[in-house]
Amino acid sequence: MSPLAAVNHLLNFAAPALAVAVLLVSFAHIFMRKTAKVHGWIAPIAINFIVGCAVLAAGLVLLGRDGRMLTYAALVLACATSQWLLLRAWRG
Numbered sequence: 149m150s151p152l153a154a155v156n157h158l159l160n161f162a163a164p165a166l167a168v169a170v171l172l173v174s175f176a177h178i179f180m181r182k183t184a185k186v187h188g189w190i191a192p193i194a195i196n197f198i199v200g201c202a203v204l205a206a207g208l209v210l211l212g213r214d215g216r217m218l219t220y221a222a223l224v225l226a227c228a229t230s231q232w233l234l235l236r237a238w239r240g
Contacts, residue, residue, distance in 0.1 A: 161214060165200025168223060169193045172231045183235045192234050199230045 149157075173192045177185070203226045207219025232238070 161204065161208075162197075162201055164220065164223060165197050165204055165227075168200055168227045169196035172196055172227055176231060176235060180235060180237070183237070187234060192231065195234060196227045196230050200227050203227075 170193055173189060173196065176183075176192070177189070200223050203223045204214070204219060207216060207222060208214050211219060
């Protein structure tokens, strides 16, 4: 595999994690304005992206294939939990 193909595969592997992270933070800024404004944009996106990549890697290792629906469900659940913890949403 050429280096360009390897980079392409890695970017395509991480793209769902980045999309979920950006969407979560964007919706948090739309629907939870006061709480989300305090945390900014870059740090929550980075944290959710790292959590998402870790979940995708774990799904690849455990299930043996990339792109399984169980992995994507775990990605959404893990990133949503991470965002919930970042915003301290349990406080109300």
